[in-house]
Amino acid sequence: MNTEILVLYFAKSAELTGLRSENVRVPPxxxxxxxWEELVTxxxxxxxxxTQVVLAVREEYVPLGDQPVRLQEGDEVAVIPPLSGG
Amino acid sequence: MNTEILVLYFAKSAELTGLRSENVRVPPxxxxxxxWEELVTxxxxxxxxxTQVVLAVREEYVPLGDQPVRLQEGDEVAVIPPLSGG
Amino acid sequence: xxxxDSGPQDLIxxxxxxxSADAVSDSVSCPSCGAVSMFIGTTRDNFEGKKVVQLEYEAxxxxxxxxxxxxxxxxxxxxxxxxxxxxxxxLGIVPVTEASVIIGISSPHRTESLEAVQYCINxxxxxxxxxxxxxxxNEGSSWKENKECLWTGGTMK
Amino acid sequence: xxxxDSGPQDLIxxxxxxxSADAVSDSVSCPSCGAVSMFIGTTRDNFEGKKVVQLEYEAxxxxxxxxxxxxxxxxxxxxxxxxxxxxxxxLGIVPVTEASVIIGISSPHRTESLEAVQYCINxxxxxxxxxxxxxxxNEGSSWKENKECLWTGGTMK
Numbered sequence: 029m030n031t032e033i034l035v036l037y038f039a040k041s042a043e044l045t046g047l048r049s050e051n052v053r054v055p056p057x058x059x060x061x062x063x064w065e066e067l068v069t070x071x072x073x074x075x076x077x078x079t080q081v082v083l084a085v086r087e088e089y090v091p092l093g094d095q096p097v098r099l100q101e102g103d104e105v106a107v108i109p110p111l112s113g114g
Numbered sequence: 115m116n117t118e119i120l121v122l123y124f125a126k127s128a129e130l131t132g133l134r135s136e137n138v139r140v141p142p143x144x145x146x147x148x149x150w151e152e153l154v155t156x157x158x159x160x161x162x163x164x165t166q167v168v169l170a171v172r173e174e175y176v177p178l179g180d181q182p183v184r185l186q187e188g189d190e191v192a193v194i195p196p197l198s199g200g
Numbered sequence: 201x202x203x204x205d206s207g208p209q210d211l212i213x214x215x216x217x218x219x220s221a222d223a224v225s226d227s228v229s230c231p232s233c234g235a236v237s238m239f240i241g242t243t244r245d246n247f248e249g250k251k252v253v254q255l256e257y258e259a260x261x262x263x264x265x266x267x268x269x270x271x272x273x274x275x276x277x278x279x280x281x282x283x284x285x286x287x288x289x290x291l292g293i294v295p296v297t298e299a300s301v302i303i304g305i306s307s308p309h310r311t312e313s314l315e316a317v318q319y320c321i322n323x324x325x326x327x328x329x330x331x332x333x334x335x336x337x338n339e340g341s342s343w344k345e346n347k348e349c350l351w352t353g354g355t356m357k
Numbered sequence: 358x359x360x361x362d363s364g365p366q367d368l369i370x371x372x373x374x375x376x377s378a379d380a381v382s383d384s385v386s387c388p389s390c391g392a393v394s395m396f397i398g399t400t401r402d403n404f405e406g407k408k409v410v411q412l413e414y415e416a417x418x419x420x421x422x423x424x425x426x427x428x429x430x431x432x433x434x435x436x437x438x439x440x441x442x443x444x445x446x447x448l449g450i451v452p453v454t455e456a457s458v459i460i461g462i463s464s465p466h467r468t469e470s471l472e473a474v475q476y477c478i479n480x481x482x483x484x485x486x487x488x489x490x491x492x493x494x495n496e497g498s499s500w501k502e503n504k505e506c507l508w509t510g511g512t513m514k
Contacts, residue, residue: 036260038258038260038329038331039258039331039333039343040331040343043343079353080345080351080352080353081351082351084260084263084329087260087262087263087266089327091351106260106263106329108260108329108351109331109343109345110343110345110346110349110351110352110353111325111326111327111328111329111330111331111345111346111348111349111352112330112331112332112343112344112345112346112349113257113259113264113289113301113324113325113328113329113330113331113332113346114241114289114300114301114321114324114325114328114330114346122417124415124417124486124488125415125488125490125500126488126500129500165510166502166508166509166510167508168508170417170420170486173417173419173420173423175484177508192417192420192486194417194486194508195488195500195502196500196502196503196506196508196509196510197482197483197484197485197486197487197488197502197503197505197506197509198482198487198488198489198500198501198502198503198506199414199416199421199446199458199481199482199485199486199487199488199489199503200398200446200457200458200478200481200482200485200487200503220379221378221379221381221382221395222377222378222379224378225378225395225397225456229397229399229454230454231401231402231453231454232401232402232403233399233401234398234399234400234401235396235397235398235399236396236397236399236456237394237395237396237397237474238378238394238395238396238397239392239393239394239395239467239471240382240386240392240393240394240395241391241392241467242386242390242391242392242393242463243391244388244389244390244391244465245388245389246389296388297386297387297388299382299393306399308401310396310398310478314396314471314474314475314478317394317471318471321467321471
C-alpha cells in the first residue's frame, strides 16, 4: 500500500522542481535516503542538492540516511536546502 | 598667590553642599588629597564621601592622593561620587 | 509595552511588513526588567564585489515558528531570568539597509539578555527554515547559505 | 538613516526627551553593514523590595561626552570593522519601564557589534559621569552606585 504525502519545496529546490508543493505517493518502509531518491526520480535536477540538503518530516529535520521515516497518509515532508535566514 | 577655580558638585556631593558649583580660591602646589581637604574645610559634610569619591580636574579623573593637581586660574574641578549612569 | 507584569512571553512574527525596532523593544519591555538587548540584521549592499539591490526571503512558516520556540526554550533553560523574547523576521523583498530580522530580549540585569541575544541569532541562522536570495544589480541572483547551517556545502555534520 | 556611506560616525546625545530605539537604530544603519546591535537600559520598578516610582538622572555633560568619546575610540581599536556608534542617554526624570540609555552599534558582520555593545555599556557604567537617584513610593530616595565604578564603596581600585 502506497502512502500519499505532501512534499514542500523551498528556495533552490523550488527553483529546480518548478514547484512549491505536490502530492506524492510513496511505498511503505522508506528510509530518508530512499525517500530522497524517490523525489530525485521525479525531479532529476534535484540531484545537484544531494550533498547539501536535509528533509523535514512532520516538521522535524532528518538527514539523508538509513533511518526509516515512517510516513503516514497526509504527512508533510519538506526539502530543506542550506538555511540562510537572519 | 592663590588661584581661583570653579568647583562643580554632582549627585550626593551637591546634596551635601547644597551647591551645584562655586568659585574657590586655593593655594598653589596642592595635591589632589589636599584639594579635597580644602573642599571639606568649606563643607564638612562632604567628609562622609572620603572613601568613595574622586575628583575630576579639567575633566580628567584624579583619585585622592599625592599627585599634584597643577591648577591654573579658571580651571574646572568636579567632585565625582560613585557613578550610576546607564 | 507589557504594563502588567505577567509571565514570560514568547513573541514571534514572520511578516511581509517593514520591521520596527521600537515595536520589538516595546513588546519585551517590562517593569521588573532593567535591560533589553537587541539584534537587528540588515541587508548589505555588496557581496564579493557584486552590488546587491535587494534580498528576498521565504520561510517554511509553521516549522520556522516551531524551531524558534525550541530556541526560546533553550534560552530559558540557559538564562532562567530572561523575561520576554521577541523575534520579528521579514519575508518577501527587503531593500538594502532595511531590517530582515529583529530580536529583542529583556531581563532584570543586562548580562543575561546580551548573551541570550547573541545565542538567539546564532541558533536562528543554524536551525530556522528561512532562506534568502540576493538579487544583484547586473548578474542575476543567488541563494545564500549561512555558515552556521549544519548542512551547508556538504553532508550534515 | 545614513544613505550615503560616509565615514564612521560617533553619535552622542544627552537629552531630557524620551528615547527612541528606532532613532538610534536608524542613526547607525548603513548600506555596507549587515548588523546593528543594541542595548536598552530601562527603569526597574523595584530595588531590594522597595517600589521605585521613577529615576532621576544628572550628568557632568561635557565630561560625559568626552568619556564616551574615549570609549568609542577604544571600541574602534578593539573592533576596527565597527561602523557607527550611537549612545543616547536620558537625563532628568525617567518613569518606570522607559529607557534611560540606548546604545546602537553597526558592523558588517554581527560578532563585532554584539561584542562592542556589551563592552560599551560596561565601560559607560564604569567611567561616564552620570548619576541616578531612585525615588521610592514610600521611603524617600537614594543615589545609586554602579558596581562597575572603580571608586564605589571604597578607595579607587
